[in-house]
Amino acid sequence: MVLELIADIVFALIDLLRLSLIVAIPAFLVMLVGQKVNAFLKEKFNLSWIVSVFISTIVVLIPIVFALYLMPFMAGYFETQTVGQPVPEFMETTLLDQAMAVILTVVKNLLSALLFAILLLPMIFFGAFAEEKIWEKIKLPKLVIRFIAVLLTTALAWLIVLFVFPWIINAIFWKLYWSPI
Secondary structure (H helix, E strand, O other): OOOHHHHHHHHHHHHHHHHHHHHHHHHHHHHHHHHHHHHHHHHOOOOOOHHHHHHHHHOOOOOHHHHHHHHHHHHHHHOOOOOOOOOOHHOOHHHHHHHHHHHHHHHHHHHHHHHHHHHHHHHHHHHHHHHHHHHHHOOOHHHHHHHHHHHHHHHHHHHHHHHHOHHHHHHHHHHHHHHOO
């Protein structure tokens, strides 16, 4: 009985570490791009740390949000039988319809990137805090310490998503694809 509980806890922690590692690798690559953007913004515009981090987070999130938003549309377009054929007359859209769809999509995705940047700020603060504390304790290369901080941040994010706000994954999908704005 007790051994089963201990085994469940150990395997749950292993699964959490595995899930965090899977997410930490692309998050680390995005973080490296974000740090380059952040350094450019701080140097070019002389911004404070919080403002430059927020703006660089938005800049990094905009292409990600657009790619995630457009991926199902592109996959659906390429799977249809009418690719390369003329559209039926009753389905034709005017230039104004297409322009409004593009403008509304751009505005919606920019607002989504802004919202996601606001939601990611506490995780960025935790990552910066973890990086500083790890740097004080262990003298490793800066890149390794940053990856460990990203791994800890993704583990914390998964704990929050799985146990505190389990509805957030559905909310992100709703915000990306079905929300009016």
